[in-house]
Amino acid sequence: MAQMNMIEAIRSALDVVMDRDPNVIVLGEDVGYFGGVFRCTDGLQRKYGEHRVIDAPIAEGGIVGAAIGMGVNGLRPVAEIQFADYIYPGFDQIVSELARLRYRSCGEFFSPVTIRTPCGGGIRGGQTHSQSPEAIFAHVSGIRTVMPSNPYDAKGLLISSVESDDPVVFFEPKRIYNGPFDGDPEKPAVSWASHPKGEVPEGHYTVPLGTADVVQTGEELTIITYGTLVHVAQAAAAEIGVDAEVVDVRSISPLDTKTLADSVNKTGRCLIAHEATRFSGFGAEIAARIQKECFWNLEAPIGRIAGWDTPYPHAFEWQYFPGKKRLIAGIRSMMELA
Amino acid sequence: MNKKSRLHIPHPAARPGEEPDFSYLDLSPAGSVDKPSIDARTRDIEHLSSGLVRVLDDDHEAKGPWDPNLDPGKLQIALRWMLLNRVFDKRMWQIQRQGRISFYMEAAGEEAVSIAQGMALRPGDMCFPSYRNQGLYMYRGVKLVDMMCQCLSNTGDMCKGRQLPIMYHSAKANVFSISGNLGTQYPHAVGWAMASAIKGEDHIAASWLGDGATAEADFHHALTFAAVYQAPVILNVVNNQWAISTFQGFAGGERRPFAARGIGLGIPGIRVDGNDLLAVYSVTLWAADRARRGGGPTLIELVTYRGGAHSTSDDPTKYRPKDEWSAFPLGDPIERLKQHLVATGHWSDEKHDKLEEELKAEVLAAWKEAQQFGTMTEGPFLDPSTMFDDVYAEVPKHLESQRRRMIEVEST
Secondary structure (H helix, E strand, C coil), X not given: CEECCHHHHHHHHHHHHHHHCCCEEXXXXXXXXXXXXXXXXXXXXXXXXXXXXXXXXXXXXXXXXXXXXXXXXXXXXXXXXXCHHHCHHHHHHHHHHHCCHHHHXXXXXXXCCXXXXXXXXXXXXXXXXXXXXXXXXXXXXXXXXXXXXXXXXXHHHHHHHHHCCCCEEEEEEHXXXXXXXXXXXXXXXXXXXXXXXXXXXXXXXXXXXXCCEEEECCCCEEEEECCCHHHHHHHHHHHCCCCEEEEECCEEECCCHXXXXXXXXXXXXXXXXXXXXXXXXXXXHHHHHHHHHHHHHCCCCCEEEEECCCCCCCCCHHHHCXXXXXXXXXXXXXXXXX | CCCCXXXXXXXXXXXCCCCCCCCCCCCCCCCCCCCCCCCCCHHHHHHHHCCCECXXXXXXXXXXXXXXXXXXXXXXXXXXXXXXXXXXXXXXXXXXXXXXXXXXXXXXXXXXXXXXXHHHCXXXXXXXXXXXXXXXXXXXXXXXXXXXXXXXXXXXXXXXXCCCCCCCCXXXXXXXXXXXXXXXXXXXXXXXXXXXXXXXXXXCEEEEEECHHHHCHHHHHHXXXXXXXXXXXXXXXXXXXXXXXXXXXXHCCCCCCHHHHHHHHCCCEEEEECCCHHHHHHHHHHHHHHHHCCCCCEEEEEECCCCCCCCCCCXXXXXXXXXHHHHCCCCCHHHHHXXXXXXXXXXXXXHHHHHHHHHHHHHHHHHHHHHCCCCCCCCCCCCHHHHHCCCCCCCCHHHHHHHHHHHHHHCC
16 A cells, blocks of 8 residues: 555556556646646656657647547546546537447447546636536536546546446546645645555555445445545534535546435435536535435435536635635535424 | 637538539659659658649559569459449448438448558558448458348347447457447557557558548547557548538548648658559558558558448438539549549459449349348347347446346246
8 A cells, every 4th residue: 555645546557557457548738748747647657658658739629539549449548637627628529429429339339538627616717627527427428427526536547447348537626636635725735644545555446436435434425426525525524513424426427326315315414515616516426316316305405505506706716616615604504394 | 910800610512503613632653653652751742741642644554663563363352342343332321212221321432441551551550440441341341231230230240239330340350340439449449559569460450431520639639649659550531522411521631631730740741542452552551561560650641532422311302413423623523433444454444334233133142031030020030139249348237237127027
């Protein structure tokens, strides 16, 4: 075991899969010589060469489109989109081509592309470097959508994603690249060294796609969340002494409904939290599933805490971010209902 | 020059009721364009993007350096494939008009594109076609009955009822799945070609799109990637003059030929008479050799004419002169190859008529066979519960549960 932050864990995952399978290649903007703007591919080009770690032109549609063609020709491409906010020029290629190629050709053609992309706010990135567009991709049949919340899961899920024959959009919450974040920007940064999930095996292992993880057991309510907010939710519950069960969705699509529902059936209360905007956010899908599976055990209406339905404002980042205050308010209002 | 800026709204040379006018087309005489060596530098062959490579002249003789000197037997085979494409399309069009399939698209006037290029490529080369390249599937061995079953969405349908008619695919024949979204296949071809080079193989990729689709971002992405990495790929623009109702000026064809789109990126462009099978074959072979030997991509503009409607849902008499095709200066690719073979003593009207009858019979027989797999109204029918397959490599739980639900609802 080694201590890794999320960047190192992601890099280690890529290193492991590239070492095991010569068909795995990495392409994206600045990923090669420089090693990526977040350093996730640092050193990989030196190790695996320019034909396997490829600096790409600034054309996300071209990156995804070319990756699809490479995948059809037997490679296993891992494409990096530098920020999730930049993914939209590649959207048609992802939705109309990558997601449906297996379906439309009845399995004769498929392309096992993994698209890695940093998402989320809390880094003073303004509205073009802070978005969490996971719900848009979760809505698309044929792709898997993943968002880890810690180094151990990041590596295990990324290895699973690359090894999967399905295309995967792999969101990396960049606020927690270097350490878990409890939602308080005034506090000094914490490193992953003090977190149990910062312990990461150096070799090959997988975290299966399509499984949620109960990161904290509790009896009074369930908080269903993912990404950065996993840590914020834990901190919020701890601060007000509520015995919350925290479930990290981590595989957004396909969704592990059972783990989520089992928890809510036990606690009787469900608060859903994500950083993305609320309206038609992924929380709405979770809420629908939970009310169906847990209706007779619910002791309060399902609650949702999310980003406001505005773009992510630069100067008002912490008023926008669904931080501890909003989570605490959400938990309290839910607990007040007998 | 006007003193004020004003929009230029492109107008085609002729509208319904007007005389067809193709004076805008720059035509070089057959045999007049030089043939450079495959390792020529792009900057030295820029003129190929504005000239027009032609081999067959108006007297049906093959001329000049691009004459591939194909033996007459091979040309007769080419003629047969083009004619089969035409006969097949005519039958399927009729079948759609009878309401027996939902939709169809014909390649009338453009058959030389698929057949000549199919002939010039090797079986291991991968084709990323557009929706008017049915000839490629035929030439590469996809059976007519299988194509018809696809159009019928019946139990023999390779797409299991998931795709609109004509959206074929064949992994075995190395012809990719057709998308309804225009131009998306272009970057796929480039990526496929990059992978071929990464793996050290000598297979190349080729892709096709229309003049209209050159306006899509994917066209530009593909050219950029192809140029940057010198991918072994042939990028074809089939300039058939019309993108549904908008003439090629709306894709920017008024200013510079489409073949010149790659020059700014250092991609050689060749403008070729798309209705001249010999010229198309020769140009494609040149580009394929160049790509195979590390010379990188070539952009080929095939100047042709969309002889029919865009699709069965279209009515071209609403926006272009009815007799425009007959006035097209580059004629009809089938007629031109036929006349060339006749002129050289290797074909005759009688043989041609006989071949056409044979092909009609072949198509009719395929149609009869296809209907055995079911029609739109008569069984056997596809099992709709298969709609949940192939969304993912394995069917996930939520789709299994939706499948059960669908079966339950449908059985009540």
